[in-house]
Amino acid sequence: MNNIDPIRILRCKIALQTMKDYQKITIILTLLFMGIAVMYSSMYPAFKDVMADMVESGFAESFAAFRGSEDMASYVGFLNIELYQIFWLLIFGILVGFIAASLISKEIEAKTIDLFMSNPVSRKQIVFEKYLGLIPLILIINFATMITVYGVTLAVNEELNFENLFMTHIISIPYFMAVAGIGLVVSVIINEKMKASIIMIAVLVGMFVFESISLMIPDYESMGLISITHYFNPYDILKLGKVDVVGVIVLFVVIIECLIISMLYFEKCDIAVS
Amino acid sequence: MDVIETKNLTKYYGKIKGVEDLTFSVKKGEIFGFLGPNGAGKTTTIRTLLGFLKPTRGEAYIFGKNIEEDIVEIKREVGYIPGDLNLYGHLTGKQFLDYFASLRDTDMSLLDGLLEIFEVPLERKIKGYSKGMKQKLGIIQAFMDDPDLVIMDEPTASLDPLLQQKFYEFLHKQKKKGKTQFFSSHILSEVDKICDRVGIIRDGKLVALEDIETLKSKKGKIIRLRIKEKPEAFKGPKDMNIKDGWIQFVASDDVDRWIKLLAKYTILDLEINEFSLEDIFIHYYKGET
Numbered sequence: 001m002n003n004i005d006p007i008r009i010l011r012c013k014i015a016l017q018t019m020k021d022y023q024k025i026t027i028i029l030t031l032l033f034m035g036i037a038v039m040y041s042s043m044y045p046a047f048k049d050v051m052a053d054m055v056e057s058g059f060a061e062s063f064a065a066f067r068g069s070e071d072m073a074s075y076v077g078f079l080n081i082e083l084y085q086i087f088w089l090l091i092f093g094i095l096v097g098f099i100a101a102s103l104i105s106k107e108i109e110a111k112t113i114d115l116f117m118s119n120p121v122s123r124k125q126i127v128f129e130k131y132l133g134l135i136p137l138i139l140i141i142n143f144a145t146m147i148t149v150y151g152v153t154l155a156v157n158e159e160l161n162f163e164n165l166f167m168t169h170i171i172s173i174p175y176f177m178a179v180a181g182i183g184l185v186v187s188v189i190i191n192e193k194m195k196a197s198i199i200m201i202a203v204l205v206g207m208f209v210f211e212s213i214s215l216m217i218p219d220y221e222s223m224g225l226i227s228i229t230h231y232f233n234p235y236d237i238l239k240l241g242k243v244d245v246v247g248v249i250v251l252f253v254v255i256i257e258c259l260i261i262s263m264l265y266f267e268k269c270d271i272a273v274s
Numbered sequence: 275m276d277v278i279e280t281k282n283l284t285k286y287y288g289k290i291k292g293v294e295d296l297t298f299s300v301k302k303g304e305i306f307g308f309l310g311p312n313g314a315g316k317t318t319t320i321r322t323l324l325g326f327l328k329p330t331r332g333e334a335y336i337f338g339k340n341i342e343e344d345i346v347e348i349k350r351e352v353g354y355i356p357g358d359l360n361l362y363g364h365l366t367g368k369q370f371l372d373y374f375a376s377l378r379d380t381d382m383s384l385l386d387g388l389l390e391i392f393e394v395p396l397e398r399k400i401k402g403y404s405k406g407m408k409q410k411l412g413i414i415q416a417f418m419d420d421p422d423l424v425i426m427d428e429p430t431a432s433l434d435p436l437l438q439q440k441f442y443e444f445l446h447k448q449k450k451k452g453k454t455q456f457f458s459s460h461i462l463s464e465v466d467k468i469c470d471r472v473g474i475i476r477d478g479k480l481v482a483l484e485d486i487e488t489l490k491s492k493k494g495k496i497i498r499l500r501i502k503e504k505p506e507a508f509k510g511p512k513d514m515n516i517k518d519g520w521i522q523f524v525a526s527d528d529v530d531r532w533i534k535l536l537a538k539y540t541i542l543d544l545e546i547n548e549f550s551l552e553d554i555f556i557h558y559y560k561g562e563t
Contacts, residue, residue, distance in 0.1 A: 013376045021364070111360040115415070118324060118354035119377040122346045270287075271326040 014126060018133025022099070026137045029095065033087070033141050034148045040083045041152035044075050051078060065212035068235030075158040076239045079149070084234035088145070088172070093229070094204050096138060096176050100183025101190070101200035103130040104266065108191045113271055124263040131184050131259065138176045142169050161241060168237045174251040175232040179204065181258030182228065188266040204228075228254065275338050277302050277423055277454040278323065282332035285322050292318035293478040295332065300456055300471075305449055307469030307486070308458040311552065315478040316458040317357050320427050324354060336423065350380070353416035357427030357458070359408055363401030367394050367411055371418065378419050385418040391440055405432040413441065417448070424448070425456045430464060442468050463548060466490055476555060492554055494526045496547045502540035509535065524549075 051073040063069035066085040071077030104127065107113040117126070146169040153160045183200050190196035207227035214224030224230040231247035231254075278300035285292035293315040300306040310316050321327050323334055325345035334341045336348045362370055375382050389396075392410035400408065409432045416424050430438045445455055445468055459465050465472055465486075472489050474482040498520055501508060505516045514523035525532050529546075536544070 011376075011379070013373070017373050111356075111358055112362055114321070114326065114356045115354065115359070115361065115412070117326060118349060118352070118356075118416075119374060120346050120349040120379075121377055268328070270328055271321070 012129055012132065014121065014129035015132040018103070018130050019136050022134065022137050025099070026140055029092075029137070030141050030144045033092065033145045036087050037083060037145050037148040038152055040087075041079060041149055041158075042156055043082075044078050044158060045156055047078065048073070064216050067215065067233055068239065071235075071239065075153075076160060077235075079160075080235045080238055083149070084168070084238065089175075089229055089232065089234065090204075090208060092141070093176065093179050094201055096134075096179050097183040097200040097204050098197045099137070100131075100134055100180040101186045101196040102193045103134065103184055104187040104262075105190055105196040106193045108271065109193045117271065123267045127184065127188065127263045127266050128259065131180065131262075134180055135177065138173065138180065142172050142176070145169070161238075164238050164241045167241065167243060168234050171232060171237060171243060171248060172234075174248060174255065175228070178228055178231075178251045178254040178258070181255045181262075184262045185258050185265075188262045188269070191272060275302075276300060276335075278306075278334070278336055278456065279338075280323075280332065280334040283319070283322060283329055283334050284331035285318050285327055286330045291478045292327075293322070293475070296475075296480050297332075298473050298480060298483055300454060302454055303449060303452045304470040305445060305455045305457055305468055307465035307472040308456060308475065309460070309462065309465050309472050310458075310475035311460055311555075314460075314475045316460075316475060317427055318478075319475070320354075320357075320425055320456075320458060323425065324349070324352070350378075351422045353419070353421040353424040355412045355416045355424070355426040355429045357431075359412045361400045361403075361408055361411060364399065366397055366399050367403070368396040370400060370411065371396075371415060374415050375418065380419050382418045384420045385414070388414045388417055388444075391444060392437070406434065406437070409433055410437070417444075420453070423454045423456065427458045428460065429457070430459075430461075438464075462493075462550065462554065466493070474554075481555075491526075494524045494549045494553075495529060496522065496545075496549065496553065497525050497532060498522045498545040498547075499536065500542040500544075502542055508539065524553075 055070070055073045061069070063072065063081055066081055068077055068080045068085070072081050104113075107116060117123070146165060149160075149165060150162060153165075182203065186196050186200045186203070190199060208229055211224040211227035211229045214221050214227075214230075228251075231244065231250045233244060233247070236242040236244065276299040278298075280296050280298055283296040284294050296319060308316055308319070318327065322329055323336065323341060325341055325348075329342070337351060339348050341348065362373075365373065371385070375385075392414055394403070394407050394410050394414070400411070403411070409429070413429060416426070430441060433441060445457075448455065457465070457469060466489060469486055472482075472484050472486060473480055474484070500519055501521070505519060505521050508514070508521050510521060510523045514521055516522075
């Protein structure tokens, strides 16, 4: 329908501006996650014995909602639960979703969208480039966290397969991009920034609950399939170097579908004011 | 080819009417006034023309291109000043203009000149701007790449009289260059000062499409007065009315005559008011709405 000159798209001015807009939050979150990574990886030696007791006494079972909880006493298992399952998969996932859900809704709520759209840019291009502009945030925090874990592991002299660590952070990229994709869909449908972000958190927490139930109750195993967290398992990669190829494919399908849905929806909708 | 052409353009928000069956055209090089009271559908019309809202029915063309098919191409030649102007508060004026210039991707031939007329603190963040400063920035961004058409939704609302004057002069200069301007307003005196032709919209419908001269002939002043003598004794026009001792009538263009007549009476109180848009409707378009 819209004849878009490919060269104009490649210039990615909207993506660039989006990136600049998130510059401050990228720096803050990078420092935050580096700090968390330092804390948990350096804490392990002090907790080693306590963790071993916990696993023996069966206390670790209360973490059954997370994958790899049976291995909590080892360095990899400890990192998996404390850092990757909670702060990475869940908390960073929520943060990425929260930000993504405001990508478009923010402009509609603040009514800056009117003037913005008076420029010769197509609606599809706006959606796509806004999404693109969020990816650097994901990449920077992702690799900064990886380097921190690597550094601290060397410093505390614990055992960790660094190839697996690298793979974990490579697969993290499509996972967070898929989360951002879901956030983008919410962002084009809900026109209020806070409402969109809160709905997105509810979606992610809901997914996480489904996945947890499926892990704890074998009869409900298939419930986990609707959760995005089901398709990215840091423990398997970190400990065993096992990448769930089907999971990665699902993540990419989610990314593409979310982008298509967002672009088509935004193309057709009225831009409401007030 | 007309610059803007609409045929039965209709926009409903669900069941609520925005605008209905708008058919009008704007010619190249004219300043077209789009006049109507608040809530008449001026903004809906503009936002539909710019592709923010999908028409429920009818069609519209800008530079001969269909707004539903070629909106991105159309916007290359169109500038816009929204009625409810909202800018990115976290950017400085300069960052904002640079960003928009990069999206337009063309020569910003008028930028320097505009910055001279409409001074804004470019290095300051927009959230610290006053309403007037924001409006000036809105004007600058709309005209900076010298587009062939600029659509303005009540652009003078937050400008002081001096700046309004500068703005009108600027519009006039653009007109001389053959640029087309679509100017929405609810202020009659403003429209008749600068526009060549006027479309009048009320309750979502176009009630009149007139040359400015025709509209001017429909202007007038409302004179209200109380006199010491019996109100009935006042030799006013036939359609004057008397209520609670107040005499009220419309003076179309001959104020002088009336003032001289008034001098013959003992005036207790006197009010002379400009015809408002509503008065125009009441006096001239009663049957058409």
